[in-house]
Amino acid sequence: MSEVRTLKVALLGCGNVGAQVARILLDDADALAARTGARLQLSGIAVRNLDSERDVELPRELFTTDADTLVKDADLVIELMGGIEPARSLILTAMQNGACVVTGNKALLAQDGPTLYEEADKAGVQLSYEAAVAGAIPILRPIRDSLSGDRITRVLGIVNGTTNFILDQMDSTGAQFADALAEAQRLGYAEADPTADVEGHDAAAKAAILASLSFHTRFALEDVYCEGITKVSAADIAAAKDAGFVIKLLAIAEKITNANGDGGISVRVHPTLLPREHPLAAVRGAFNAVFIEAENAGELMFYGQGAGGTPTASAVLGDLVSAARRVVLGGPGRTETTTGYVPALSIDASTTSYYIGLDVADQAGVLARITHIFAEHGVSIEIMRQTIHRDAASKVESAELKIVTHRASEAALAATVEAVKGLDVINSVTSVLRVEGV
Amino acid sequence: MSEVRTLKVALLGCGNVGAQVARILLDDADALAARTGARLQLSGIAVRNLDSERDVELPRELFTTDADTLVKDADLVIELMGGIEPARSLILTAMQNGACVVTGNKALLAQDGPTLYEEADKAGVQLSYEAAVAGAIPILRPIRDSLSGDRITRVLGIVNGTTNFILDQMDSTGAQFADALAEAQRLGYAEADPTADVEGHDAAAKAAILASLSFHTRFALEDVYCEGITKVSAADIAAAKDAGFVIKLLAIAEKITNANGDGGISVRVHPTLLPREHPLAAVRGAFNAVFIEAENAGELMFYGQGAGGTPTASAVLGDLVSAARRVVLGGPGRTETTTGYVPALSIDASTTSYYIGLDVADQAGVLARITHIFAEHGVSIEIMRQTIHRDAASKVESAELKIVTHRASEAALAATVEAVKGLDVINSVTSVLRVEGV
Numbered sequence: 003m004s005e006v007r008t009l010k011v012a013l014l015g016c017g018n019v020g021a022q023v024a025r026i027l028l029d030d031a032d033a034l035a036a037r038t039g040a041r042l043q044l045s046g047i048a049v050r051n052l053d054s055e056r057d058v059e060l061p062r063e064l065f066t067t068d069a070d071t072l073v074k075d076a077d078l079v080i081e082l083m084g085g086i087e088p089a090r091s092l093i094l095t096a097m098q099n100g101a102c103v104v105t106g107n108k109a110l111l112a113q114d115g116p117t118l119y120e121e122a123d124k125a126g127v128q129l130s131y132e133a134a135v136a137g138a139i140p141i142l143r144p145i146r147d148s149l150s151g152d153r154i155t156r157v158l159g160i161v162n163g164t165t166n167f168i169l170d171q172m173d174s175t176g177a178q179f180a181d182a183l184a185e186a187q188r189l190g191y192a193e194a195d196p197t198a199d200v201e202g203h204d205a206a207a208k209a210a211i212l213a214s215l216s217f218h219t220r221f222a223l224e225d226v227y228c229e230g231i232t233k234v235s236a237a238d239i240a241a242a243k244d245a246g247f248v249i250k251l252l253a254i255a256e257k258i259t260n261a262n263g264d265g266g267i268s269v270r271v272h273p274t275l276l277p278r279e280h281p282l283a284a285v286r287g288a289f290n291a292v293f294i295e296a297e298n299a300g301e302l303m304f305y306g307q308g309a310g311g312t313p314t315a316s317a318v319l320g321d322l323v324s325a326a327r328r329v330v331l332g333g334p335g336r337t338e339t340t341t342g343y344v345p346a347l348s349i350d351a352s353t354t355s356y357y358i359g360l361d362v363a364d365q366a367g368v369l370a371r372i373t374h375i376f377a378e379h380g381v382s383i384e385i386m387r388q389t390i391h392r393d394a395a396s397k398v399e400s401a402e403l404k405i406v407t408h409r410a411s412e413a414a415l416a417a418t419v420e421a422v423k424g425l426d427v428i429n430s431v432t433s434v435l436r437v438e439g440v
Numbered sequence: 441m442s443e444v445r446t447l448k449v450a451l452l453g454c455g456n457v458g459a460q461v462a463r464i465l466l467d468d469a470d471a472l473a474a475r476t477g478a479r480l481q482l483s484g485i486a487v488r489n490l491d492s493e494r495d496v497e498l499p500r501e502l503f504t505t506d507a508d509t510l511v512k513d514a515d516l517v518i519e520l521m522g523g524i525e526p527a528r529s530l531i532l533t534a535m536q537n538g539a540c541v542v543t544g545n546k547a548l549l550a551q552d553g554p555t556l557y558e559e560a561d562k563a564g565v566q567l568s569y570e571a572a573v574a575g576a577i578p579i580l581r582p583i584r585d586s587l588s589g590d591r592i593t594r595v596l597g598i599v600n601g602t603t604n605f606i607l608d609q610m611d612s613t614g615a616q617f618a619d620a621l622a623e624a625q626r627l628g629y630a631e632a633d634p635t636a637d638v639e640g641h642d643a644a645a646k647a648a649i650l651a652s653l654s655f656h657t658r659f660a661l662e663d664v665y666c667e668g669i670t671k672v673s674a675a676d677i678a679a680a681k682d683a684g685f686v687i688k689l690l691a692i693a694e695k696i697t698n699a700n701g702d703g704g705i706s707v708r709v710h711p712t713l714l715p716r717e718h719p720l721a722a723v724r725g726a727f728n729a730v731f732i733e734a735e736n737a738g739e740l741m742f743y744g745q746g747a748g749g750t751p752t753a754s755a756v757l758g759d760l761v762s763a764a765r766r767v768v769l770g771g772p773g774r775t776e777t778t779t780g781y782v783p784a785l786s787i788d789a790s791t792t793s794y795y796i797g798l799d800v801a802d803q804a805g806v807l808a809r810i811t812h813i814f815a816e817h818g819v820s821i822e823i824m825r826q827t828i829h830r831d832a833a834s835k836v837e838s839a840e841l842k843i844v845t846h847r848a849s850e851a852a853l854a855a856t857v858e859a860v861k862g863l864d865v866i867n868s869v870t871s872v873l874r875v876e877g878v
Contacts, residue, residue, distance in 0.1 A: 022736070026589065026736065030589075030591075033591070034589060036656075037588055037589075037656065038588075132586060138734075138736070138737035138738060138740065139740060140582035140585075140586030140587065140740070143581065143582065143585055143586050144578035144581065144582060144586075147578075147581055147585075147758060147761075147762050148570060148578030148581050148582075148755065148758040148762075149578065149754065149758055150475055150476075150757075150758050150761040150762060150765075151464065151468075151472060151475075151754060151756070151757020151758045151759075151760055151761045152754040152757060152758065153468075153471070218474075218475065281722065281743060284719070284722055296576075296754060298460070298464065298576070298750045298751060298753055298754035298757070299576035299744065299745065299751050299754035299755070300576060300744065300745045300748075300750075300751050301744060301745070302576065302577060302578070302742075302743065302744035302745075303741070303742075303743040303744065304740075304741075304742055304743075305719060305740065305741040305742075305743070306737065306738065306739060306740035306741065307737065307738045307739070307740075310738075312736045312738075313736060313737050313738050315736055316587065316589060316590040316734060316736035316737035317586065317737070318589070319588075319589020319590060319736070320585060320586040320587055320588050320589045320590065321589075322589055323585075323588040323589045324585050324588060327588075
């Protein structure tokens with residue numbers, strides 16, 4: 003390894019993750035050179051404001067506001083600016099100039115991935131983005147490469163640390179959503195404006211990326227049904243706990259085959275009940291995990307830190323070393339395969355099990371009337387449990403009915419719940435939550 | 441994708457895994473072609489006996505006993521015969537003829553990996569072996585590629601399903617080792633001769649492979665300290681459980697840095713206590729999992745099925761498609777990086793925490809004498825708990841002392857235990873077990 007070539011690396015953006023990437027490139031230069039077969043020389047860091055505070059002390063002469071010039075002179079470009087423009091244009095320029103690109107920009111990929119993938123194909127360069135989903139966890143490469151000889155049937159991911167932290171807090175302390183969110187903000191797990199996280203938008207972008215790779219089809223953000231966690235109440239969590247479940251915000255992509263043989267892919271994000279013994283149920287705090295079911299491999303799970311500057315930098319560097327190895331060995335980049343044979347399904351066509359909590363009148367015949375409505379709508383009941391609350395004089399105060407259904411379509415479930423609400427023996431529908439992993 | 445080239449695939453061996461690989465190659469030919477950019481044509485299956493029973497119905501004309509001719513005419517060779525010869529010679533012939541090789545032969549890799557890796561380098565072909573460690577779980581590719589920009593500091597793996605099943609049975613039912621082994625044999629999780637599994641030899645071969653990739657150094661089987669589970673008793677399991685631990689057979693590879701700054705890699709397999717809340721503690725039955733600690737990525741875990749024909753076939757096919765994509769794109773195979781900067785450490789130089797159970801006399805001064813011996817040997821005590829068992833008349837029947845130490849070297853611990861045994865107040869040393877994850 004005496005004479006190695008040098009590859010110029012341009013870094014766009016120097017936030018939380020970018021600063022750590024720069025630090026590792028400088029500190030670990032020798033080890034990275036040994037593993038790559040080329041020296042990775044950080045040629046510059048493009049930022050908007052030269053005088054901003056950085057997390058890490060970095061040589062001042064590396065900084066520039068002229069991203070365009072930096073990109074045009076680079077062999078490898080790392081884009082960590084976030085947002086759509088100018089990130090999109092800079093990535094396209096880089097690829098047109100023959101540079102491989104590493105990005106963590108999930109919003110851009112979910113919105114305009116196809117344009118970027120096609121440009122990478124055309125230019126014969128590699129576009130990699132392991133950092134865009136589940137931070138430090140190697141998940142995209144295993145899906146793309148290790149499972150390339152298998153058929154993935156379902157992906158369930160805890161891909162947003164903020165919401166997992168909030169739900170975990172609610173589960174372990176009994177807190178309401180607002181209090182758990184405030185705690186997450188205090189500890190730095192949630193931003194001042196938490197919308198993108200708690201409304202599920204961040205998870206939805208990741209769901210689109212996961213679904214695209216898993217099913218060899220390009221899904222965009224608008225293919226993803228998205229429901230956040232703002233309506234999950236302490237009562238929902240308590241009811242779930244009582245029934246042996248935990249509530250997680252899951253990004254789900256699964257193959258649905260109808261009775262007539264056709265079907266498609268349901269891609270969705272929503273609060274979901276999981277049995278407490280499911281491997282994903284043990285994913286606590288701000289950790290992430292992705293659970294995959296494949297025809298041959300069976301069940302797989304990938305677990306680790308989903309965010310944070312240093313962990314995410316690890317994923318960026320992994321992509322960078324892989325891209326650099328390709329450049330050293332010669333040959334074009336490997337591109338995604340998109341045979342594009344499956345449509346995205348609307349949420350109404352998705353099927354899942356449901357947990358339904360009802361506050362009912364304690365009258366003879368109530369159960370029969372409710373079960374009749376379920377049967378009428380083709381929704382089959384798996385578990386039904388009634389709890390009667392009595393006062394000191396043994397007088398019935400209220401009756402609670404908990405129902406877990408077999409898999410049913412969203413449309414059938416919605417119609418069932420509407421019909422049940424119309425019954426005079428129903429005081430209220432206390433919870434309607436989706437269940438996975440049963 | 442109208443005109444694609446055809447790549448000839450030779451399969452060596454048609455056991456449990458091989459038969460499933462052949463089935464998938466035939467059944468999923470179109471999907472594999474779409475993902476690869478080339479048709480993967482199964483050109484033949486080399487077996488010892490043409491008339492053996494197979495798990496899967498396969499076209500008779502594919503079978504041959506002439507492995508050598510088959511290999512010389514192949515673009516891609518899958519070796520699933522197991523054992524050292526003729527597997528080794530056939531792999532070398534294949535690579536010398538320019539074919540990429542996929543193998544699941546952990547014994548061969550652990551014994552003679554360096555020869556194979558060097559030959560692959562020289563021939564410019566890819567040698568991949570995801571199936572050799574942890575069956576269906578994509579673990580080698582994430583270590584080699586995704587973590588290539590990070591520094592792995594420790595790997596803890598449950599990499600043998602048979603022993604995990606046995607220990608899990610003992611933990612959940614209180615069974616003795618012999619009974620749990622018999623149950624595993626009855627259910628097909630253990631072979632008639634279980635030596636390779638229960639003595640830890642299978643895990644040791646996998647530990648050598650994991651350590652080599654994780655620390656960019658070539659470790660062989662003789663670098664691995666190996667201790668099986670045959671001496672783990674129901675009493676050990678009960679004592680561990682009582683103290684909040686579970687016993688797992690772990691393959692461990694970790695970087696040890698001495699006070700003077702040098703050090704090396706400790707590679708070892710032994711029964712190990714893990715806190716019940718550790719992610720690996722939840723790995724039940726015959727499942728496998730690998731837990732990785734890296735400087736930047738933090739903690740990662742990979743979980744899935746570690747054995748079985750179909751799951752392992754998934755890993756083989758993933759390697760095959762990746763190798764075929766490389767052939768289609770042109771360019772040489774990517775080889776391992778082995779900067780070879782770290783020595784393997786002997787077990788005496790390894791450090792870990794220990795759990796020690798003692799049956800002691802209930803006399804004044806016992807604790808002082810014991811703690812003095814620990815201090816003398818430089819072994820620091822983290823937790824000590826004494827339980828006094830009394831009979832109905834409140835007379836002391838026995839006293840039990842449980843000690844968990846801070847990290848100490850094997851040598852210091854062994855000397856401590858020897859010295860403690862010599863005390864007249866010690867009736868017996870009931871357990872000495874290593875602890876990780878605290």
